[in-house]
Structure formats: structure tokens, C-alpha cells
Amino acid sequence: MNTKVIFTIAAGLVLGASTMNAQATDCATTASIAYEHAKVKNYDAAEEPLWKVRKECPTYSLATFQYGEKLLEHKYKNAPDAQKTALAKDLIQLWKERYQYFPGKTKIADMHGEIGQLMHDNNIGTKEAQLAEFEKAWKEDRKNFDNPKKLYTFFSIVVDLQDEGKKDLQDVFTLYDDVIEKIEEEENDKAEKINAYTEKEEAGETLSSKDSRRLKMYSAILSNFSKVKAGVNQKLGERADCENLIPLYNSQFDAKKGDIKWLKGAASRMSSKECTEDPLFFKLVEALHAAEPSAKSAYYLGLLALKDKKTSTALDYFNQSAELETKGSEKAKVYYKIAETLRKKGSFGSARSYYKKALSFKPSMGIAYLKIANMVGDSANSCGDNKFNKQAVYWLAANYAERAAKVDPGLSSNAQKAAARYRALAPSKTDIFNNPEIKSVKIGCWIGETVKVPKL
Known part of the structure; x- marks a missing residue:
């Protein structure tokens, strides 16, 4: 190879490297300008340089797509209805490009969930x-x-x-x-x-x-x-009412009675909708228990025992169900049922234990806290040895009610009302002032808890 050829190749390599370096520098400069504007939400100024980086050097940084999403969401939020569909399509395209260039840093659920939501909100596609x-x-x-x-x-x-x-x-x-x-x-x-x-x-x-x-x-x-x-x-809605469930499951029963998953789902739905009076429920439970004795079948047998007023038998089945159950939320459901059964019998101490077991597997079950609050409040007169201590029980009841409100927004209003009602029955500020030596109260009987006296 002669000297002239070698020189030409070398010059080409240098020129190529220089061009690549210049392009990289240009990407970095343009991106820096775009990102700085986007950081302070100056999207008008950020748009041109940001889209330049997106087009010419899409692999430069994930930030291009992150800021691009914020920019388009800002425009979408403030756009008239006539322009929203076009912007939604731009957002969808941006998500697809992000996944193309940064698949490892793009969650599938985020991308497809956002695309699906944008399509739904803007009537894009079927x-x-x-x-x-x-x-x-x-x-x-x-x-x-x-x-x-x-x-x-x-x-x-x-x-x-x-x-x-x-x-x-x-x-x-x-x-x-x-x-x-x-x-x-x-x-x-x-x-x-x-x-x-x-x-x-x-x-x-x-x-x-x-x-x-x-x-x-x-x-x-x-x-x-x-x-x-x-x-x-x-x-x-009404799709899961008894009048829809019973004919549906009756029509499917003969074909599905060997399908354990179907039996579990059908029995569960009929139970949750209180369709247990229909003979179909017994057929489902009987078939389920014969096919696979399990936590579910034991629970439903407990329900049937309760229906026949056989409380002890029902509790045995429920406890068997809880021991067999592996899913936390379902175990909580069984423990809650045991607690409710015991509460109705007046066994408050045992009921509280089972409510707390339910909460240990489903911390968002605010109703369990509220039930404990009600039992505690109902026991104020029998669980204190003097007026102050009896009234102090209501502080504990209020604490439980407030926990219910915090973990379950669905019953927050009722729980907060209950807490306010209990606090109104607790010792007044004057009572606290007149008993400065009392910092906490140990509550007796089945409650067996200590409650702090609020500070004035």
C-alpha cells in the first residue's frame, strides 16, 4: 500500500472521529439547554432543543424522554379538546420510542398502561x-x-x-x-x-x-x-347479584363441577353476595369439599353450620379454614368471621384477638379496628374502678376508631365520628387538670390495656 493511500485512509479516520466528536458535543450542548429549560418548566423554550435531541441522538439520555413526557403532558393538560387527540398520539409515540431506545429503563406496565389510558381517554382505536x-x-x-x-x-x-x-x-x-x-x-x-x-x-x-x-x-x-x-x-353492579349468579352457575354446574378453580370462584362470589340460602350454594360447597377439602370448603361449611345455628361447629370449621389458608387476605377474612361470631356471643376478649389476627394479615381492614373500638367503648362502665378510669376507656376506644379511619378511607367518615363521640365521653380537660398525677390508666377486665392521658 503506497503512502498516498495510507494518508487518505488516516485522514478519513481522523475526519470521521472528528465528526463523531462534534456530533456528541452538539448533542450534549443541545440536551443541556433543553434539560435546563425543562427543569424549571419553561416548556416553550425547551421544546425545540428537546425534540432535536430526540430526533438526532435519541440514545443520548433517558432524560430526553422523561422531560419529553412532562412537556407533552403539560401541553395536553392545557390544550383545547380539539387538540388533545393529536397530543395523545404524540405521547403514545414518545412512549414507544422510549421503549425502543431504553427498554431496560422502561416498565412494561407504565408504557402499555399509559398507552391504553390515553387511547381510552381520547377514543383512539377500538x-x-x-x-x-x-x-x-x-x-x-x-x-x-x-x-x-x-x-x-x-x-x-x-x-x-x-x-x-x-x-x-x-x-x-x-x-x-x-x-x-x-x-x-x-x-x-x-x-x-x-x-x-x-x-x-x-x-x-x-x-x-x-x-x-x-x-x-x-x-x-x-x-x-x-x-x-x-x-x-x-x-x-347488578351483574353479580344473586338473580344473575344463580342461573349462570346453575347452567354451568354440570359441566364445571369437576373444575376446582371454578367451584372456588362460584362459591366465593355467592358467599360474598349472600346467596347462601339457595340450594345451589350447598351443591357448590359439597362438590368443592369432595373434590379438594381445603380452606375454602371448610369456610363454606362453617357458614352452613352458622346458618343452622351450630356455632361451635362453625367455629371449628373456621379455625380449620384459617390454618389451611395460605393467602393473607383470605386468612384475614376467615379470622374476621371468627371475631364477628365471638363478638355476637359476647366474648369480647377472644373477638379482639381474632380481629387483630385479621389485621396482621390485612392491615387495611379498618372495620376490624372499628369493631374493637365499639367493644371497648361498650365496656367502659364495667372495666374501670372509678369514674375517671371508666371514662378513660373512651380514649382507648377513640384511638382504635382513629386507626380505622387512617387505614381505610372508605369508612373514614364513620370512624372519625365514632372517635369524636368517644373523646366527648372521656375525661374533660378539667378532669385532667384536677388529676395531674395520673399520666396513664391501666384498664382492667377483658381489655387489659394501658392508655395515656392526653397532655393539656
């Missing part, structure tokens, strides 16, 4: 196409499919398709069970965090500003899930 996006998010990344609004839209589309004759009623029931299970998983996670902060406060510890912000955030998330759960149940 309902089947919208559903396909949510199903990808659900099937491929269920763990991260945790947006309350998207969960509701997902379920709502399936219900709408069933109304149009394009989905079976069983499809609606199957998804309902899955969505409710997911919502309750998220509720329990947030309720556990709220309980941890509440225990700190009840112990007299002042929360840091960071912890206070987190507590507020978890409470807001829990509230959103509570609203969505109510919305999902409302959307299900």
Missing part, C-alpha cells in the same frame, strides 16, 4: 385495541401495574365489552377477582406504612417533616385505591 394494551401491562408486568385509575379503566373496558356481547360474564368475574386482589395488595402495603407512623405518634414521638410528608402521601394513595375499589364494585 375498545379491543385499548384492552390489548392493558392486558399486556397486566400479563407482562403485573407487579408494576399499580395505578388506581388504570386499574379501574382496565376493568371498565371489559365490563363494557361484556355489555356489548363481546365478553362473557365469567370474564368479568375473573378479572374482577384479580383487580380486587391487586387493589388490596396495594392497600395493605400502604396501611402497613401508615400503621408504623401511627404507632410512633401514639408512643409520643413527633414525626419528622420527611415522615409527615410520607404519611400524607401514603394516606392519599390509600384514599385513591379506596375510591377505585368502590368504583370497580359499582361498575360490577
Whole structure:
């Protein structure tokens, strides 16, 4: 190879490297300008350089797509209705590009969930196409499919398709069970965090500003899930009433009586809708217990025993069910049923133990706290040895009611009213002032707890 050829190749390599370096420098400079404007929400100034980086050097940084999403969401939020569909399509394209260039940093649930929601909100594509996006998010990344609004839209589309004759009623029931299970998983996670902060406060510890912000955030998330759960149940509506369930399951029974999963779902739904008086319920339970004696079949046999006023037998079945049950939320349901049965018998101490067992498996079960509050409040006159100590019982009742309000926004209003009612019955500020030596009160009888005297 002669010298001239070598020189030409070398010059080409240098020129290529220089061009690449210049392009990299240009990307970095343009991106820096775009990001700085986007950070302070100056989206008008950020748009041109941001889209330049997106087009010419899309692999430069994930931030290009993160800021791009914020920019388009800002425009979408403030755009007239006539322009929203076009912006929604831009957002959908942005998500697809983000996944193309940064698949490892893009959650499947976020991408397909957002695309499905944008399509639904803007009537883009058919309902089947919208559903396909949510199903990808659900099937491929269920763990991260945790947006309350998207969960509701997902379920709502399936219900709408069933109304149009394009989905079976069983499809609606199957998804309902899955969505409710997911919502309750998220509720329990947030309720556990709220309980941890509440225990700190009840112990007299002042929360840091960071912890206070987190507590507020978890409470807001829990509230959103509570609203969505109510919305999902409302959307299900009359489709799950006894008059629809009984003929549906009667028609399917002969073909499905060997299908354990179907038997469990049918018996569970009939139980939750209190369709247990119909002979079909007994047939379902009998078939389920014969096919696979389990926590579910033991629970339903307990319900049938209660119906026949055989309380001891029912409790035996319920305890057997709780021991066999492996899913936390279902175990909580059984323990709550045992607690309710014992409470109605007047066995408050035992009932409280089972309510607390239920809460240990489902921390968002605020109704259990409220039931304990009511039992404690009802026992004030019998669990104190003097007027002050008897009235002090109401402080403990109020504490339980307030916990109920914190972990279950759905009954927050009733729980807060109960707490206010109990505090009004507790010792007054004058009573506290006249008894400065009393810092806490140990409550006797079945309660056996100590409650702190509030500071003036």
C-alpha cells in the first residue's frame, strides 16, 4: 500500500472521529439547554432543543424522554379538546420510542398502561385495541401495574365489552377477582406504612417533616385505591347479584363441577353476595369439599353450620379454614368471621384477638379496628374502678376508631365520628387538670390495656 493511500485512509479516520466528536458535543450542548429549560418548566423554550435531541441522538439520555413526557403532558393538560387527540398520539409515540431506545429503563406496565389510558381517554382505536394494551401491562408486568385509575379503566373496558356481547360474564368475574386482589395488595402495603407512623405518634414521638410528608402521601394513595375499589364494585353492579349468579352457575354446574378453580370462584362470589340460602350454594360447597377439602370448603361449611345455628361447629370449621389458608387476605377474612361470631356471643376478649389476627394479615381492614373500638367503648362502665378510669376507656376506644379511619378511607367518615363521640365521653380537660398525677390508666377486665392521658 503506497503512502498516498495510507494518508487518505488516516485522514478519513481522523475526519470521521472528528465528526463523531462534534456530533456528541452538539448533542450534549443541545440536551443541556433543553434539560435546563425543562427543569424549571419553561416548556416553550425547551421544546425545540428537546425534540432535536430526540430526533438526532435519541440514545443520548433517558432524560430526553422523561422531560419529553412532562412537556407533552403539560401541553395536553392545557390544550383545547380539539387538540388533545393529536397530543395523545404524540405521547403514545414518545412512549414507544422510549421503549425502543431504553427498554431496560422502561416498565412494561407504565408504557402499555399509559398507552391504553390515553387511547381510552381520547377514543383512539377500538375498545379491543385499548384492552390489548392493558392486558399486556397486566400479563407482562403485573407487579408494576399499580395505578388506581388504570386499574379501574382496565376493568371498565371489559365490563363494557361484556355489555356489548363481546365478553362473557365469567370474564368479568375473573378479572374482577384479580383487580380486587391487586387493589388490596396495594392497600395493605400502604396501611402497613401508615400503621408504623401511627404507632410512633401514639408512643409520643413527633414525626419528622420527611415522615409527615410520607404519611400524607401514603394516606392519599390509600384514599385513591379506596375510591377505585368502590368504583370497580359499582361498575360490577347488578351483574353479580344473586338473580344473575344463580342461573349462570346453575347452567354451568354440570359441566364445571369437576373444575376446582371454578367451584372456588362460584362459591366465593355467592358467599360474598349472600346467596347462601339457595340450594345451589350447598351443591357448590359439597362438590368443592369432595373434590379438594381445603380452606375454602371448610369456610363454606362453617357458614352452613352458622346458618343452622351450630356455632361451635362453625367455629371449628373456621379455625380449620384459617390454618389451611395460605393467602393473607383470605386468612384475614376467615379470622374476621371468627371475631364477628365471638363478638355476637359476647366474648369480647377472644373477638379482639381474632380481629387483630385479621389485621396482621390485612392491615387495611379498618372495620376490624372499628369493631374493637365499639367493644371497648361498650365496656367502659364495667372495666374501670372509678369514674375517671371508666371514662378513660373512651380514649382507648377513640384511638382504635382513629386507626380505622387512617387505614381505610372508605369508612373514614364513620370512624372519625365514632372517635369524636368517644373523646366527648372521656375525661374533660378539667378532669385532667384536677388529676395531674395520673399520666396513664391501666384498664382492667377483658381489655387489659394501658392508655395515656392526653397532655393539656
